[in-house]
Amino acid sequence: MRDEFRGDLIEVGRLLVSMAEGVRTAMRNATTALLDADGAAAAAVVARDDETDELYRQVEEKVRQLLARQAPVASDLRLVVTALHVAADIERMGDLAAHVAKTAKRRSPAPAVPPEAAGIVEQMAQVADRIAGKITMVLSAPDAIRAAELERDDDAMDDLHRELFVVLLGPGWAHGVEAAIDCALLGRFYERYADHAVNAGGHVVFMVTGEQLAT
C-alpha cells in the first residue's frame, strides 16, 4: 500500500515537472515570437497550450484516483492537496504564455513592443524564465531554500514592471495609446506568470517543511 502511494506520487511529480517544463518553453517561445514579431511562431505557442491543459487533467485524474484508492492522511494528504495547487498555478502560467503569444500574433507582422520597451520586456522574460527553471528544480528535488529564493526573483520582476511603466508614461513615449496598452498588458502577463511560479514554490516549501512561506 505504502509503496503504491509512493509510486503514484512519483507519477504525479513527473507530470508536474512536464507541465513546468512545458510552460517554461511556451513562455520562452512566446517571448521570441513577440520580440521578433513572428506571427507563425506565436500561433504555434497558442496551439500548444492544449498540451498543458491535457497534463493538468491527467494530474487531477491521478490525484482523484490516488485519494480514492489510498485515502492518505496527515503529511501524505498534504502532499497530494499541494500537488493540485501547484498544478493549477502551472496551468495558469501556460495561459499567460499563450496571452503573450496572442498579443504577438495580433500585431504581427508589426512588432507589438516598440524598441524603447523591448529591453525591459526582454529582462522580464529572462526573470520569468529563471523563475520557471527553479520551479522545475524545486519540483524535482524539493528544497525550501531554493523555493524561498523565488521571492527575490519576484522582487526583480516587480522592479522591472515599475520600470516599464516609467517608460510607457514618460515624455519620450511616441507610440501612442495602442502600443502602450499592449505593453502594459504584456507587463502584467509576465508579472502574473512570475507570481504563479512563486506561489507554486511556496506550496512546495509548505509541502517540505509544513511552514507557510512569508509573502
Place this chain on the structure above:
Amino acid sequence: MRDEFRGDLIEVGRLLVSMAEGVRTAMRNATTALLDADGAAAAAVVARDDETDELYRQVEEKVRQLLARQAPVASDLRLVVTALHVAADIERMGDLAAHVAKTAKRRSPAPAVPPEAAGIVEQMAQVADRIAGKITMVLSAPDAIRAAELERDDDAMDDLHRELFVVLLGPGWAHGVEAAIDCALLGRFYERYADHAVNAGGHVVFMVTGEQLAT
C-alpha cells in the same frame, strides 16, 4: 460517519457562500469607489481583502480535515475536490476586486476612468455583479441550468471588453496614455473576475452532473 460527512460538507458550502458574498460586495464597493473617485472607500475595500483570504484558509483547513477523517470516495470525493477549485476561483475574484480598488485609490482624488469610458466600465461592473450573484445562488442550490447561463453572461462581458478597447483606441480619446492603460487594466480585472466566476460555475455543474461544461 455518513452524517458527519454531510455536516462537514454543509459547513464547507457555507464558507464558500460567505466567500462569494464577500467578493461580490467587494467588487460592488470597488466599482462605486472607482466611479466616485473615492480614495477612502477604495482603501476600505483593499483592507477587507484579508477577510476573503481568511475564509479561503478555513475552507482549505476544513477540506483537509474532512479528507483525513472521512476518506471519501467517488462522487463524495469529487464534491470535496471541487470545493477546493471553487474556493480558489472566488479567492482570486477577491484579489481582482482589490485591484480595481487599488487603481481607484492610486488616482484619487482624480477619477481613474474618464467620462467616455465610465459607461462601459459601469456596465462591466453590472455584468460582474450579476455573475457573482448567480455563483452564490448556484452554490446555495446547485443547478446546472443556471450555471450554464453564466456562459452567456460571460459573452456579454467579452462584448463590453471589446467595446472598451474601441473607445480607448478611437480617435476621440483625449486622455492620454496613462488613463488608457488604467482603463485597459481595469477592463481586464472585470473580465478576469467574470472568467473566474464562470469557472466556479463550471465546477459546480461538474459537481452536480459529472459533465464538464463546454467552454
